[in-house]
Amino acid sequence: MTGRPHEDGELLLREIGAAWAKTQQHWHDDMASSFGRSHWTPLIDESRSYLRALGEFMELLTAAERETEY
Amino acid sequence: MADIHADIEALKELAGALTRYRHAQREVADRGDYQIAATRASLEEKASQWRSLLARRQADLAACQHATATDTEAGGHPGCHAEAAAVREAEERIESIRRWQQQVEDGASAFVGPSSRFRNLLDVDLPRTEHHLLAIIDGLEAARGVRAARS
Numbered sequence: 001m002t003g004r005p006h007e008d009g010e011l012l013l014r015e016i017g018a019a020w021a022k023t024q025q026h027w028h029d030d031m032a033s034s035f036g037r038s039h040w041t042p043l044i045d046e047s048r049s050y051l052r053a054l055g056e057f058m059e060l061l062t063a064a065e066r067e068t069e070y
Numbered sequence: 071m072a073d074i075h076a077d078i079e080a081l082k083e084l085a086g087a088l089t090r091y092r093h094a095q096r097e098v099a100d101r102g103d104y105q106i107a108a109t110r111a112s113l114e115e116k117a118s119q120w121r122s123l124l125a126r127r128q129a130d131l132a133a134c135q136h137a138t139a140t141d142t143e144a145g146g147h148p149g150c151h152a153e154a155a156a157v158r159e160a161e162e163r164i165e166s167i168r169r170w171q172q173q174v175e176d177g178a179s180a181f182v183g184p185s186s187r188f189r190n191l192l193d194v195d196l197p198r199t200e201h202h203l204l205a206i207i208d209g210l211e212a213a214r215g216v217r218a219a220r221s
Binding site: 005006008009012015016019020022023025026027031035039042043046047049050052053054056057058060061063064065067068070 | 076077079080081083084087088091094095098099101102105106109112113116120163166167170171173174177178180181184185187188191195196199202203206
C-alpha cells in the first residue's frame with residue numbers, strides 16, 4: 001500500500017467486498033443470511049464510516065499544510 | 071466432491087481474507103494517526119519559526135524607529151514602513167497558522183469517534199467474526215465428516 005491511507009483503505013474495502021461476493025456464490029443458506037446481517041453489514045458500514053471520516057480529515061490536513069506554506 | 075464442499079472452501083477463503091483485511095486496515099489506521107501527528111508537528115514548527123521571525127522583525131522595527139527618531143532630530147526621516155510591514159506579515163502568518171491549528175484540532179475531535187469505533191471493530195469485533203466463521207466451518211466439516219486441513 002503506497003497511496004493515501006483512506007484510499008488504500010477503500011481499496012481493501014473493495015477487495016473484502018469481492019471476497020464476500022465470491023463466498024456468497026457457494027454459501028447461501030440461513031446461516032449465511034444471519035452472518036450477513038449480524039457480522040458482515042456492521043463490518044462494512046463501520047469501515048465505510050471510518051474511511052469517509054479519515055478521507056475528510058486527510059483533506060483538511062493537506063489543506064492545512066498547503067495553506068501554511070509561505 | 072469438491073463441489074459438495076465448495077461452501078466450506080469459500081468460508082475458509084473468507085476467513086483468511088478477513089484476517090488479512092484486519093491487519094491491513096490496522097496499518098491504514100496507524101498511517102492515518104501518524105499523518106495527524108505529523109501535521110500537528112509541522113504546523114507547530116511553522117508557528118515556532120514565524121514567532122522567531124516576528125521577534126527579529128520587531129527588534130528590527132524598534133531599531134529602525136530608534137534610528138528614525140535620532141535622524142528626525144538631525145533633520146533626516148527615512149521611515150520604517152518596510153520594517154513595519156514585515157512585522158505585520160509575520161503577525162498575519164502566525165494568526166493564519168493558529169487558525170489552521172484550531173481547525174486541525176476541531177477535525178481531530180470529530181475524528182475521535184469514528185477512529186475509536188473502527189479500532190474497536192478491528193481489535194474486538196473482527197476477531198470475533200473470524201472465530202465465528204471458523205466455528206461455522208468446524209460445524210459444517212463435522213456434520214459432513216470432513217476433516218480437511220485448515221488453510
